[in-house]
Amino acid sequence: MATLEAIKYKNGQLEILDQLLLPESCTFIPIRNVQDAWAAIREMKVRGAPAIAIVGCLSLAVELRKLAALETKKEIYRFVKEKLDYLVTSRPTAVNMQLAAEACIKLSTRLMEDVSVDVTEAKDATLKHLEATLANDVADNLAIGEHGATDIQKKVNKDKVRIMTHCNTGSLATAGYGTALGVIRSLHTANMLDQVYCTETRPYNQGSRLTAFELVYEKMPATLICDSMAAAAMKQFNIDAIIVGADRVAANGDTANKIGTYQLAVLAKCHNVLFYVAAPFSSIDFEIPSGQSIPIEERPHSEMTHTGSIRTAAAGINCWNPGFDVTPAEFITGGIVTEKGVFKPDQLASLKV
Numbered sequence: 001m002a003t004l005e006a007i008k009y010k011n012g013q014l015e016i017l018d019q020l021l022l023p024e025s026c027t028f029i030p031i032r033n034v035q036d037a038w039a040a041i042r043e044m045k046v047r048g049a050p051a052i053a054i055v056g057c058l059s060l061a062v063e064l065r066k067l068a069a070l071e072t073k074k075e076i077y078r079f080v081k082e083k084l085d086y087l088v089t090s091r092p093t094a095v096n097m098q099l100a101a102e103a104c105i106k107l108s109t110r111l112m113e114d115v116s117v118d119v120t121e122a123k124d125a126t127l128k129h130l131e132a133t134l135a136n137d138v139a140d141n142l143a144i145g146e147h148g149a150t151d152i153q154k155k156v157n158k159d160k161v162r163i164m165t166h167c168n169t170g171s172l173a174t175a176g177y178g179t180a181l182g183v184i185r186s187l188h189t190a191n192m193l194d195q196v197y198c199t200e201t202r203p204y205n206q207g208s209r210l211t212a213f214e215l216v217y218e219k220m221p222a223t224l225i226c227d228s229m230a231a232a233a234m235k236q237f238n239i240d241a242i243i244v245g246a247d248r249v250a251a252n253g254d255t256a257n258k259i260g261t262y263q264l265a266v267l268a269k270c271h272n273v274l275f276y277v278a279a280p281f282s283s284i285d286f287e288i289p290s291g292q293s294i295p296i297e298e299r300p301h302s303e304m305t306h307t308g309s310i311r312t313a314a315a316g317i318n319c320w321n322p323g324f325d326v327t328p329a330e331f332i333t334g335g336i337v338t339e340k341g342v343f344k345p346d347q348l349a350s351l352k353v
């Protein structure tokens with residue numbers, strides 16, 4: 001199934017769909033270098049944990065392709081490390097950019113130390129690694145979709161299911177297909193989706209602006225709700241499962257995701273609704289034992305006090321605007337859906353590679 005495309009890369013040319021302009025306008029903007037990518041990530045022109053890492057890696061590929069002047073493998077290593085270290089500082093909560101940077105720096109170190117590899121081969125191997133991120137992510141998402149849909153079908157045991165989701169985890173947040181929205185897409189393709197309820201996702205409205213846009217685009221049976229309607233909707237519509245994405249999953253399964261995820265998980269427990277997290281392995285941070293160590297991004301207060309340029313909150317009020325919250329592993333009752341299968345949170349630690 002053709003899904004929306006938010007990241008376009010060909011022969012060293014990178015363009016991204018400016019998500020700040022959605023749903024009014026579909027405008028692609030060029031990313032000419034790592035600095036452009038850093039700014040696009042920071043300003044949330046591209047957002048969503050996997051998409052952030054892919055655009056970061058591809059922006060480095062753009063620069064590396066243009067670079068003729070590097071004469072030694074050490075110069076390539078230094079160039080790659082400096083650029084990736086910088087990209088990691090763009091946003092703090094999602095771990096995907098950090099893990100992608102660590103993997104690429106490790107590769108660059110290995111190529112530098114391998115005497116059988118010359119400079120051109122080292123550069124080509126690094127480029128190949130960076131450019132593969134796009135296709136790898138789509139393949140991972142297709143597998144996540146399959147595993148998630150099969151697990152939900154097995155546990156819910158109904159012909160058609162009602163799903164709730166939060167934030168945006170679709171083609172716009174990934175290289176294509178999506179993670180949690182990928183599972184919903186797979187259910188829809190298998191004619192097993194009765195209805196998906198997507199939350200508005202205040203204050204940045206990734207749900208109403210982006211997920212709703214994708215759902216309409218894909219013609220899925222979907223209903224938008226405000227975040228404050230989640231409990232009522234669970235009760236009224238007999239939701240079968242909630243599925244969300246992740247920005248960072250700790251080794252014990254605690255999961256950081258868009259603010260509002262934790263309250264959905266608590267509500268799911270009260271209403272006996274299965275709660276799933278869908279994320280690629282590149283969102284799992286095996287180095288941190290629990291969600292307590294996950295850095296939570298604080299966002300500008302204007303996201304809460306204004307709608308566009310219009311102030312909707314009383315002037316002078318103090319605000320608290322964390323971009324993410326942490327759902328304790330015990331609330332993830334359905335499981336963590338990855339490209340390698342569906343796991344209970346307490347199974348994760350043993351999967352460290």
Ligand SMILES: CSC[C@@H](O)[C@@H](O)C(=O)COP(=O)(O)O
Pocket residue numbers: 047048049050094166167168169170173174178179180206244245246247257258259323
């Ligand atoms: C597949 S994306 C999973 C998460 O990154 C997503 O749910 C989310 O929280 C995105 O937050 P955002 O602040 O829009 O980057």
